[in-house]
Structures are given as C-alpha cells and as structure tokens.
Amino acid sequence: MWQKIAKTILGSSNDRYVRSLDKIIARINAMESQLEDFSDAELQAQTAKFRMKLAEGQTLDDLLPEAFATVREASKRVLGMRHFDVQMVGGIVLHRGEIAEMRTGEGKTLVATLATYLNAIEGKGVHVVTVNDYLARRDAEWMGQLHQWLGLTVGVVVPNMQEHERRDAYAADITYGTNSEFGFDYLRDNMKSERDRMVQRPFNYAIVDEVDSILVDEARTPLIISGPTDDKSDLYLALDAVVKALEEEYYEVDEKARNVQLTEEGNEEIERRLYAAGLLQSENLYDVENTLVVHHLDQALKAVKLFKLDTDYIVKDDKVIIIDEFTGRMMDGRRWSNGLHQAVEAKEGVAIQPENQTMASITYQNYFRMYPKLSGMTGTAATEAAEFWDIYKLNVVEIPTNKPVARIDEEDEFYKNTMDKFQAIAKAIAEKNAIGQPVLVGTVSIEKSELLSKFLHQEGVKHAVLNARFHEQEAHIVAQAGRIGAVTIATNMAGRGTDIQLGGNVEFRIEDELRDVPEGPEREAGIERIKAEVAEERERVKQAGGLFVLGTERHESRRIDNQLRGRSGRQGDPGLSRFYLCLEDDLLRIFGPDTLFAKMMNSNLADGEAIGSKWLSKAIETAQKKVEARNYEMRKQVVQYDDVMNDQRKVIYEQRAEIMDADKVDDVVADMRTDTINAIVASTCPPDSYPEQWDVEGLKARVRDVLGMEPPIDDWLQEDAVEPDLIDERLQALAEEKMQAKLAGVDMSGWHMIEKNILLQQLDHHWKDHLATLDALRQVVFLRAYAQKQPLNEYKQEAFGLFEVMLESIREAVTRILMNVELRITPPPPPIGELPQLPEFLTGHIDPFTGEDNSGDRDGSEANPALFGALGGTAMPSGAPGGNPWEGQAINRNDPCPCGSGSKYKHCHGAV
The missing domain is CATH 3.40.50.300 (P-loop containing nucleotide triphosphate hydrolases)
Structure with missing residues (x-):
C-alpha cells in the first residue's frame, strides 16, 4: 500500500529518472536561440569544433548539450523537423546505452540522429541497426542528409554488395544496416585469410531500432553460415511419400513444443513400411546404420504434419519461401536447416536444393554483447525489461509522449x-x-x-x-x-x-x-x-x-x-x-x-x-505471460549453449587474427611440431611403463605418417637406458634436421607465407568439423537428463574435451603437411587474366534445437587462398604437361588451385 502511495506522490522510478534529465534539456533549449543566429557554414563547423574539444580531453557527455542543440538546429534547416523535448530525452537515453521505449508516431527515427551524431564525432564508427533492408536504405538516405550536412560520412550495408563497397560502408562515421547483415559480415570476416580483406572495424557503438524484435524475437535462433553437402533428393521424396500415407493413429502432434512424434505402434508400422520400400539397411529402425534415415524421417513428419502452407511458408516461382512469424514478410532465399526445408520442398513438389553444413555461427545475443556500448529504441519493450537486463544489461526507460494519448482501448x-x-x-x-x-x-x-x-x-x-x-x-x-x-x-x-x-x-x-x-x-x-x-x-x-x-x-x-x-x-x-x-x-x-x-x-x-469481460481479458494476458516466459527460457537456453561455443569461438578468431597479423608463424609451427611429437611418443610409449609394453609398430607407423621419416627405432630399443624422453628428443632432432634440409635454398618469405596459409586452412577446416560435432552433440545431449545429469553441464564438459581434441588434430595436421610437402623452385605461371567469381556460401538464421525459424540468403564469401603461391615460385608436382601442369594429378576440384590464383582448382587450371 505504501508503495502505491509513494508512487502516486513521487512517481515511479522511471518518472523520476526522466525528470532528472530536465536540467540537461534546459541547457539544450537555452542554446537554441544562439544557434539560430549561426550561418549554415558556422553551424556546419560545429563538428570540427567538437572533435577538437575531444582531442583536448573533453568527453562526449561534456559535449552532449551543445551537440544535441546543433543537431536540432540542423534538422530544422535540412529536414524541416524540430526535435521535441521528449525526443531530446530519448536521445540522452540512447547515448547512455539504454533502451528508449517511445510510442508509435513519436519520431524514433529522428531521435536516433541525436545519439548517432554525438557518438560518431569520435570517428570510431556508429552502427544503426534496422529490421529490414528497406528501412536501412530509407533511414540512411533520409537521416543521412542531416549527418552529411554536418560533415559526417554515412554508409549503408544491404545484401548483394561487393566486398569493397561493404568496406567503404563500414569505414563511414555512421553505418546503417540490418541485424543479419552486420552479423553475417562479422562471421564472413572471420573466415577470411587476409586482414585487408576484412570489411568491419572494431566494434564501438550500436543503436538497435525495433530492439525488441531484433534482440528478443529474432534472438531465438543463431546466425549460421553454411556450405552445401551431398544431394539426397531421392531420400526426401521417398520419406515424404511414406509420411503422407501415415494414418493419424501412428503419430502425435505437440503444437506447444512444435514437434511430431511416432507412437509405439507408429514406430513399428513406419519401420515395416520403410524396410519394404528399401530405405532401411537393416530391419531395426534405430540401428546405427539407419541414423540418417531416422533424422530425415523426423523432418518429414514435421514438414507434412506440422508446417502449414500460407502460414509457415508459401510456394512462389517453384520455391518454398519462409514467412517470418513476427513480421509476416517473405524471407526470400532463407532456408530451414537440418533437412527441414528439403522435406517441405518434397512435400510441395518443388525443386529440392541440397542441404548445408555449418561453417560459422553466432547468436544475436553474443554478437551484440561485443559492442562496448549498445542501445535501442522501440514502442514496446517494458514487457521484456527483465530479459533485456538479464541478457544484455540494458535498462528500459519509458519516454513520455509529446501529447497525451487520446486512444480508447475497448475490452x-x-x-x-x-x-x-x-x-x-x-x-x-x-x-x-x-x-x-x-x-x-x-x-x-x-x-x-x-x-x-x-x-x-x-x-x-x-x-x-x-x-x-x-x-x-x-x-x-x-x-x-x-x-x-x-x-x-x-x-x-x-x-x-x-x-x-x-x-x-x-x-x-x-x-x-x-x-x-x-x-x-x-x-x-x-x-x-x-x-x-x-x-x-x-x-x-x-x-x-x-x-x-x-x-x-x-x-x-x-x-x-x-x-x-x-x-x-x-x-x-x-x-x-x-x-x-x-x-x-x-x-x-x-x-x-x-x-x-x-x-x-x-x-x-x-x-x-x-x-x-475484464476477467476473460485477464485470463488471456496470463496465458500470454506463460508463453512469453516459455519463449524466454528457450532463448536463454540458446544463449547458454552458445556461450560454451562462444568462448571457443573467441579463441579461434583471436588466433586467426594473430596469424593474419604476423609476418611469420615459424615459432608457432615449431611448437606444434614439438607438441605433436610429444603426443605421438606419449600415446605409444606411455611414461612409467616397460619397453616391452610399448606399441613399437604403432610408433613407427605414426612417425612415418606424420613426420615422413623412417628413424632406426629398433636400434634405439636395443640400448640399455632407452626411455620415452630419449626417443622424443631424438625424433625432435631428426624432424628439425629434415626441415632445415628442406628449406635450404628456399625463399624464406615465400615459405613463411605457405606456413601461414596452411595454418589458417587447417584451423578453418577443423573448426568447421568441430561445429558440426557440437551441433550433433547439442541435438542428443538432453538424453543425459534420463540419467539424472544436467544436459548443459554435460554439454560443457563434452565440448571442452572436443575442443582439446580439435586443437591436437590441428597441430598434427599442420605438422604432417609441412613435414611431407615437396618443394621445387619453378618459374611462376603466366597471368591467367581476370580472377573467377568467388564461391557462394549460405547464410542462415537457425534454431539449434528445433530447426525452425531459420534463414539464409546467399552472399559471396571467399575461397581459401592457394597454399603455394608465394615461394618465389610454386610447389609443383612433377610431370606437368601442357597448359595445365597439374593435369592427371590427384587434386580435388574444390581445393585451391596450386598456381596461386586464390580460386578453386575447378575454376582455374582445372576448368573443363
């Protein structure tokens, strides 16, 4: 009761916070008459003056009143719009890294110009994030007039832009774009092998428009970049036919969980039908050799029995196009994952596109938490205030309307x-x-x-x-x-x-x-x-x-x-x-x-x-709160699982950046070789064991495979004082001697480039496989709950162990390649003219648990660079005839061309 009385007299904490900004608003308003007397040139010179003050040690907070007053005056002259006082309050809230909840029609787009301008003065870059390409282009053009008039540069990032155009857009003081484009550019940057090909700058400050839609609704599903895998169209079509003929008593639909499951009788019936159709390799549906069929059967059940035409998707131009459940828009080019989209395509009888494999992934939560300062604006954030604080540490401030609301809301x-x-x-x-x-x-x-x-x-x-x-x-x-x-x-x-x-x-x-x-x-x-x-x-x-x-x-x-x-x-x-x-x-x-x-x-x-009745409306609101709480738990679970991967992702991406920035990585490669030899000896000759217990044949095979050497291990074993440490020491010396002999007379700058490229290529290859393994683990780890174990803790432990295995595999793979590669100094090949088109990856927005609400529009990325293009010559196989010196050699068509062009072999010297 006392709280209600205090709130009535003093106002809510939100009201008190807004009132506390009145002094700043008064200072801004006091400058208006002075700035009105400025000529256009004098007003435009304010930006240079602010930058000078920053260089002298003043802070953005010190500049805020004058900067906001400058933007207001410039807006009157350029756009014909004057910021209201409540819009100034919204601008202060945005600058402070909070969420401004402003009702529809209160001019949020104009509010953003205040905080955008002030933070862009530093020159570190400001990202304005919108929910679709139309708004990104519109706001960049509309509000960009104001910023450019004041001497700032403005860029916009939209799909299908060239790499240099993206780089220019991110180099601008203010960059407009969609949440997915910003996120995918981050992932693509961390798949590149040269620092100067990356398009984004270090993160500084972002303003997220419709912050609830982006950071809550769309945050249920991570962003994923993927590449195509094998075509399984026949399997999709066969399973679709079986599922469509399945009677209702054989399955159960759970609309709450968005899932379909076979009953016990359904399992037996589907097993019989699949075996009769020749789709099972053994009579038991759940034998290990039938794992792939079971997975795609689950997706076919979802597609046929759960997903609805004109609700979840539409069919247009012989394509299945996802409908965004939050905005009702077509998500052209975006696709569900894990074979679900292919199952829907089979259901609707349209052309089936191949599945994809994850190559890079991040959640919106972990992406936007990388910004040192983040703010947002929307008309509806208060209902999710707890989530904004828990996940993003963002406070929600309700901004009063410019005029009282006269709308009548009926029961x-x-x-x-x-x-x-x-x-x-x-x-x-x-x-x-x-x-x-x-x-x-x-x-x-x-x-x-x-x-x-x-x-x-x-x-x-x-x-x-x-x-x-x-x-x-x-x-x-x-x-x-x-x-x-x-x-x-x-x-x-x-x-x-x-x-x-x-x-x-x-x-x-x-x-x-x-x-x-x-x-x-x-x-x-x-x-x-x-x-x-x-x-x-x-x-x-x-x-x-x-x-x-x-x-x-x-x-x-x-x-x-x-x-x-x-x-x-x-x-x-x-x-x-x-x-x-x-x-x-x-x-x-x-x-x-x-x-x-x-x-x-x-x-x-x-x-x-x-x-x-009010009672019925209250019951509906209670049901909505339950759904919101359930959806929050789903989003929280996605974040918790991605947090595990995020720690690993940071390690990998930081390692890649260090490799790209380094002139040479010979120390890293040498350490990898040392660790690999240590691991080989430790696994075949365990410490504190007798020589008779050692796996001598395994040791010989591993040394031959990884190091490409045939040392006299049998002779070493005849010595009286032989120990694993001694074998390790001798192998290290022989490996070093072999490398020194190999590099005699070789241009070392070229060799350093080869080491960097091989290291990056193996890092990317094993990271991609690691992501696929973690995806599979996440799909099944919940079963550990039946053993009274916490699935998330189990996932953390397993993921950590898998990460250690991945790092060991990278060390061994790099060592094997560099120890076994043969180098020949040859003249460089003649120029091959214009470089071919870069390959395409699929970008997706994919639910890791259900495969729902996924997306992925095609965007260009880059191929791995050639490994042998920087030796002052090339590493060429022998017997090179005619125009294609590698013809007849065992080169995968999707591998980088050995000529050093940077494109795939099939697009270069291997072109038919």
Whole structure:
C-alpha cells in the first residue's frame, strides 16, 4: 500500500529518472536561440569544433548539450523537423546505452540522429541497426542528409554488395544496416585469410531500432553460415511419400513444443513400411546404420504434419519461401536447416536444393554483447525489461509522449468459433467504413488475412491486404491507411517503419501522383493541392473517431498486440482499438485453460453471440505471460549453449587474427611440431611403463605418417637406458634436421607465407568439423537428463574435451603437411587474366534445437587462398604437361588451385 502511495506522490522510478534529465534539456533549449543566429557554414563547423574539444580531453557527455542543440538546429534547416523535448530525452537515453521505449508516431527515427551524431564525432564508427533492408536504405538516405550536412560520412550495408563497397560502408562515421547483415559480415570476416580483406572495424557503438524484435524475437535462433553437402533428393521424396500415407493413429502432434512424434505402434508400422520400400539397411529402425534415415524421417513428419502452407511458408516461382512469424514478410532465399526445408520442398513438389553444413555461427545475443556500448529504441519493450537486463544489461526507460494519448482501448470480444468471429469483424468494419473511419486490421497469418478478405468482399467493403504475398507495396499501403474509409489488413505491423498519419501521407501521395510531373509551377501547384486535401481529410477522419485498430486474434506476445494497438492515437490523435477472439484461436486452443473457456462459452453463448469481460481479458494476458516466459527460457537456453561455443569461438578468431597479423608463424609451427611429437611418443610409449609394453609398430607407423621419416627405432630399443624422453628428443632432432634440409635454398618469405596459409586452412577446416560435432552433440545431449545429469553441464564438459581434441588434430595436421610437402623452385605461371567469381556460401538464421525459424540468403564469401603461391615460385608436382601442369594429378576440384590464383582448382587450371 505504501508503495502505491509513494508512487502516486513521487512517481515511479522511471518518472523520476526522466525528470532528472530536465536540467540537461534546459541547457539544450537555452542554446537554441544562439544557434539560430549561426550561418549554415558556422553551424556546419560545429563538428570540427567538437572533435577538437575531444582531442583536448573533453568527453562526449561534456559535449552532449551543445551537440544535441546543433543537431536540432540542423534538422530544422535540412529536414524541416524540430526535435521535441521528449525526443531530446530519448536521445540522452540512447547515448547512455539504454533502451528508449517511445510510442508509435513519436519520431524514433529522428531521435536516433541525436545519439548517432554525438557518438560518431569520435570517428570510431556508429552502427544503426534496422529490421529490414528497406528501412536501412530509407533511414540512411533520409537521416543521412542531416549527418552529411554536418560533415559526417554515412554508409549503408544491404545484401548483394561487393566486398569493397561493404568496406567503404563500414569505414563511414555512421553505418546503417540490418541485424543479419552486420552479423553475417562479422562471421564472413572471420573466415577470411587476409586482414585487408576484412570489411568491419572494431566494434564501438550500436543503436538497435525495433530492439525488441531484433534482440528478443529474432534472438531465438543463431546466425549460421553454411556450405552445401551431398544431394539426397531421392531420400526426401521417398520419406515424404511414406509420411503422407501415415494414418493419424501412428503419430502425435505437440503444437506447444512444435514437434511430431511416432507412437509405439507408429514406430513399428513406419519401420515395416520403410524396410519394404528399401530405405532401411537393416530391419531395426534405430540401428546405427539407419541414423540418417531416422533424422530425415523426423523432418518429414514435421514438414507434412506440422508446417502449414500460407502460414509457415508459401510456394512462389517453384520455391518454398519462409514467412517470418513476427513480421509476416517473405524471407526470400532463407532456408530451414537440418533437412527441414528439403522435406517441405518434397512435400510441395518443388525443386529440392541440397542441404548445408555449418561453417560459422553466432547468436544475436553474443554478437551484440561485443559492442562496448549498445542501445535501442522501440514502442514496446517494458514487457521484456527483465530479459533485456538479464541478457544484455540494458535498462528500459519509458519516454513520455509529446501529447497525451487520446486512444480508447475497448475490452476484447469473445466468440464461439472462427466463422462467428469473422462475420462480426466484417460487420464491424463495414459499419466503420460507412462513416468513413479508417480501419487497420491485424491478423496472425496469410491464411487469416485471405479469409477475412473474402468476408469483406461479401460485405462489399473495399480494402487492401498487406502480407507476405504483397509486401513489395507495403510502405505505400501503410502510409495511406489513415485516409477516409481506408481498410487495411496487415499480417503483422511490427517494424513496418512507415507512420500511419490521419488523412494520408503527403510525401507518399506526392511520389505516387506527381511522379511524372517535372519540377516547375505545375508540380508546385500539385504539391500545394495535395497538402490542402490531406489537411482537410485529416479533420474529417478525426471527426469520424480517428484510426480504428482491430485485432483478429491475440498473439503469443503482448508486445505484438501493443505494437498493433500503438498504430492508433499518435501525437494526441483520437483512436479506437478492439480485439476479437474465439475458442479456435491458436493462443486459446494451445495455451488457454481449455475446460474453463470451453464449458463456459459453449454452454452460455448462442451462435454469433459475443461476450466481453475484464476477467476473460485477464485470463488471456496470463496465458500470454506463460508463453512469453516459455519463449524466454528457450532463448536463454540458446544463449547458454552458445556461450560454451562462444568462448571457443573467441579463441579461434583471436588466433586467426594473430596469424593474419604476423609476418611469420615459424615459432608457432615449431611448437606444434614439438607438441605433436610429444603426443605421438606419449600415446605409444606411455611414461612409467616397460619397453616391452610399448606399441613399437604403432610408433613407427605414426612417425612415418606424420613426420615422413623412417628413424632406426629398433636400434634405439636395443640400448640399455632407452626411455620415452630419449626417443622424443631424438625424433625432435631428426624432424628439425629434415626441415632445415628442406628449406635450404628456399625463399624464406615465400615459405613463411605457405606456413601461414596452411595454418589458417587447417584451423578453418577443423573448426568447421568441430561445429558440426557440437551441433550433433547439442541435438542428443538432453538424453543425459534420463540419467539424472544436467544436459548443459554435460554439454560443457563434452565440448571442452572436443575442443582439446580439435586443437591436437590441428597441430598434427599442420605438422604432417609441412613435414611431407615437396618443394621445387619453378618459374611462376603466366597471368591467367581476370580472377573467377568467388564461391557462394549460405547464410542462415537457425534454431539449434528445433530447426525452425531459420534463414539464409546467399552472399559471396571467399575461397581459401592457394597454399603455394608465394615461394618465389610454386610447389609443383612433377610431370606437368601442357597448359595445365597439374593435369592427371590427384587434386580435388574444390581445393585451391596450386598456381596461386586464390580460386578453386575447378575454376582455374582445372576448368573443363
């Protein structure tokens, strides 16, 4: 009780924090009149002045009031927009590395310019992270005008850019881009073999737009770069046919866990059918030789029995395209992992693309935690404040609105079934449409959007549908959703990035209606006409009640509902919101208290009748909280498992950077050779054992294989005082002697380059295999729980042991190659002209536990460099005939070409 009284009198902690910023706001406002008297040149000179002050020892906090006042004045001159005081508060919050929660329509894009400018003055780079390419380009162009006018450079990172273009974009003071592009560029950089080919600079500061969508929703799945594996199309098609013919009594669908499992009878039946179809190598489904079939059977079951067309994916141009469950957008080029996408392709009868193998991976949590300073902004963050603090140590600050919110939020209406609900929705929309009130309808899937569209056609209501099928026109549809009588159906409104203004959007109308009108009096007259029409229409819409937001279903997350609701009532405008629910909605069907809702509603409601109560709405909110808590645990689990890999990833990436920066790595290679010989002797001649117990033949074989030597080990064993240490010492001396003889007369600068390249190549190769092993381990480690063991602890122990094994394998592989390579000094080959196209990798956003919500658009990366191109000659095999000196030799077509071009053999001298 006392807490409520104190909160009423003193305000919440959030209110007190915001009030504490009033003094800074007052200092900023006091400078406004002074800066208004500055000429453009004087205002633009402020940036150089700020940089000088930084060099003299002042901090960014010292510069904040004057810098913010400068941005406000520049924005008035360049963009025609003046920052409100609450926007200044948002800018301070962003600069301090916190999350600014600002309602829709409060101008978050403009707020970001304040913290972006101030932090960009240092010249260390500022990343502005958006949820899609459209917003990245738009904001870079729109807000970039302001930054460039003040003397800062602006870059934008989007898919399909050339490497030098990316490097230039990251070298800019401010870089706009999507979360996935930033993350994938980090992974690609750490797959490269030369420092000057890396595109990113060291991390400094990032502002994440729609921070809840990126750091919470999308953070359930890591970013993954992968390469193709063997084609198994026949297996996918055969399993698809078997699963489609499987009767319902043989499997169980768990929609909560998004999983499908065979029953005991189903296991026996599927085993019989697979064996009859010739898909099993033995009669027992779970024999080790049938592991691959079992894995793809699980994926086929998910694809056929769980994943739905027009909800989880659509089919377009003979391709299965994933639909983003959070935004409703098509994720063209992105693919589910672990054979799931191939199973869906087999189900839909489209061309099946090959599977991929993980080559690099990172979670959004671990990627964004690498920034020394991180901040974000969104309209809905308070419901996830605990997670933001636990994972990212980000505090959420609710920024007050510029004008009081006038929107009316009505109670939810409940119906017995979907048909009754949609009939009521269509009728409500028709009523609002008749009085000219614009309506924004939020749905959860394409299927529901198209169902509602049919009802509206029956009612004769003209409307626009905004979903994954038509998202190319989304900005224009959203921009005009506030016009008189407009009815807009949107699959999801999160991250749309376009403000819904009552009466319509002047800029978009000018673009649409005056596109072909040249500059001149006619265009100026047209612009004035449009402005007048929009102003008049805005008043008419206000009289009609403002924007009516209608939700056809509650989402799993309260944030998504709040994002939809927040589209109405911007900047003090009137508005109305209402949600329509029924027993068949996914949230109620899967997560709701079945018996309570079902008994009450089925027995008390007539067909077409609705019920509304605060108690029911509270029950729905409780169900949403349960789902949010469950999803948080899933994300937390992803982070916990990736934290194990993250420690190893840091070691590998730091090692790669050190190798690339070093002029030579002969000390590292020598240490590897020493450790390898130590390991060989220790494994075959264990300490504190008798010579009769030693594996002498194994020792000879290992020395012959790894070191390429045939030392007189039998003679050594005849000596009286022979010890493992003595054998080790002699092998070390012989190996060193062999290397010195090999390098006599060789250009050492070239040899050092070979050592670096081999070391990098083996590091990458074994790291890739290690990632595949960890993926497999993560899929099965949960079974340890049956033995009363903690799966995460087991994973940590196993992963540590596997990492040690990987490091030992790298040492041995590098030693084997360098000890056995034959060097010949030959003239360099003639130039081969333009280098071939770099190979492509797949980039993906993949759930490591379920394989869901994955993505991966194709982006170029680089091949491993040739190992032998820097010797002042080349390491060539003998008998080199004609134009291809390696023809007839045992060279893998995917290996680097021995000529030193840096491309694959099949694209270079091995081209057919």
